[in-house]
Amino acid sequence: MADSTTTTSGCLPASALTRRAFSAGLLTTGLLAGTGRGHAQSTPKRGGTVRLALFQQSTGDTFDSARYDKGNDYIRGTSVYSYLTRMDEKGEAQPEVAESWEANKEATRWVFTIRKGISFSDGAALTTDDIIFSILRHREDKVASTAKQLIANITSVTADGPNKIVFELAQPDVDFPILIGIFQFALVKNGTYDFSKPIGTGAFTVKEFQPGIRTVLVRNPNFWKQGQPYIDQFEMFPIPDASARANALLSGDVDMILELRGNSIEQVAKSSNAEVFVTPSTRYTAIQAAVDRAPSNNTDLALGLSYLIDRKRVLDTVLRGYGTIANDHPIGPTSSYFNAALPQRELDLDKAKFHFGKAGIGQSPIELSMGDGVLYSVDIGQLMQREAMRAGLNLQIKREPAESYWTAVAGKRPFFATNFHPRPTYNMLLNLSWKKGAVWNFSHYENERLEKLIDMTRAEFDLAKRKEQYGEIQTIIHNSGAIMIPTFLSYVDGVSKKIKGLTPLPIGSLGGFNFTDRIWIEA
């Protein structure tokens, strides 16, 4: 076995190095320095209560990790449950409950070694049965899971002795240790289907949980990370109104808030007791074309539209500078896979007119479906509408209701806005959104070459080759006429200056929603 496996502790340097280089390039690490929160040098202090104001109020708040789909749940999840691995700031998987892991050469068989002596908050020891159940329950028919697509590649999960878990994969996946640490794969007790009284192995236990009202978590004295968490209590509750949320931070009623918007950003930046916490990321709001119907199956029409976007203006006015300009494909400019040879698309009325002429659209109205359900979509649409007038296109914006947006609008109208959060790896995102029949392929786009390339990158250890493959992927998507991505959006949150130990992680707000066991209060 030793011969045919690679270990993360460096047994087979070539692949370990490749993976590190790969991961570093994948996330927008180059932008991480911009936040000025290097507090790692001061020593953590014990005690105190931290309050977090959420921006989404939902009675759908849950502790069932299979149903997780928003920050509220992710933060609860990382606080109360443990995970096999955790992604760090460099985009690499770090040991959590899994002490170490190794893969075979093809990256189709992964063996994870489980840390000993971890117990649930009710006293029961964490066993391999619990871990296997926590992963495989997402496949069960009766469990509606947001991780169903991600688990599809796992063919079997078995125990090898009391502290080893073996995963067999259908397709090779060099990023598997990152995948297995995502929010949905929280470790729960074997046979749990009712999560109203959650039992986990995490840093906190639940003192009070009222969906849509508040969550109060208290320190788990038996947490397996020695000395952690530092804070005694963590509370979260929603303040849906953006300015009320900022006011609560400024007045000191809460210590952290999710999603600063508009003028509140400057207000917090100027204040003496709080600061803006920026996480650069490759989150994006896109305008997609459904290529399986008219008029959006006309590639020239979509390409023409993409020349109507004044990206600089979107960045400056809509995002207030908190983002980066994108080039109609989902790979971020600081990634080592970024295809710099691809010319940046800009506002260009002549090119737009050329494509509209070729499309033969004339004066027939073109409708963009957008709405408050998709962040900033209406603002971007309005900017496009202005330019469309100058290019002689009759562009209409249709506001759609947020509640039924993802079932009745996305993928069902010719042109519509969508919003994607970054996935831990680009491959995960591409698999879920650019393959035929994939759940988030809202454009219904089909391209055999693209699908082949996506599969190739997942099995390719060589960085140079991978870069070439990703370069081609970007060219295909850029010219597909299926998607317009004007900008990437940073996460902008507000944090009291008392809170230390928080580091940004480009996959989500406030340290990638995973911070409660690491922060402390500096008096």
Next chain:
Amino acid sequence: MANFIIWRLLATLLLLLIVSLLVFWACEILPGDVAQVALGQYATPENVRALRIEMGLNEPPVQRYLAWLAGAVQGDWGRSLVTKSSVSALLSERVANTALLAGVTTLIAVPLAIFLGVVMAMWNGRAVDRGASVVILALSATPEFLLATLLVLLFAVNLGWLPAVAYLSTGSGLGQTVRALLLPTASLVVVVTAQIARMTRAIIGNILTQPYIEMAMLKGVPDRRVVARHALRNAVGPIANVVALNTAYLVSGIVVVETIFAYPGLARLMIDSVQSRDLPVVQACAMIFCATYVLLILLADVLARVFDPRSLPQRPMDAI
């Protein structure tokens, strides 16, 4: 009187039944069911199917309505489709919060408003009336969200005297609760007082022009006694109705204030539940709102009749 109340209560029950039917029907025709909305971007056919089975949504609508009705009649509001906890548990804290805010606001606003209204009516057209009228008109024209935001900016952000959000942790003491409630109560008191005071002024002013008031004045009754004994007694009916409508509004319609102060009340719950298509919760909220309106107006009518026996109907059906 007893007949009158019984008839009205029976009519209320019928009304609740009709409202529940309408709400159910409205939820049915809204696009996207609870399973689709709950799954959002993750609403794949297989996930939606699994969730629908879990939520018991595969039965025909008539059957689901009747099941809900059978439970509701026995006091069982069912379980929330989204949180799976019982609706009564979900409602209990919200009802208490809403009752607290509405109750405190009513207790402060109503005496204040009636006092102001009477004063303005008594000195009709003079400086005090004109001054108060201008202020009250300006306040009743100010939207709640502006007033509440200004109060927060001044007292919470700039002065730091009061919390910016009305967040009540479980087991927070009296002092904490009062501090938390001060700003939302103040914004609501201003809005409600302005309305009731204007109506009171109009009602009393109207009564003061009646011949029997002139008679009382002519026979030498002092002004204060005229207003207190003769005018106010006859104004109880209409004022009670205005107060009832305003109180009902405090229970069901203060979503703006609830949002700005992040106060978990019923109005916000109703909106959240409609958005997530959580029918049992929507139904329970609708029933509470409807019953509040009807019962408060019934109370106002009873008060009116107590203070004015003339208005007692000859036959019970006339009352309806």
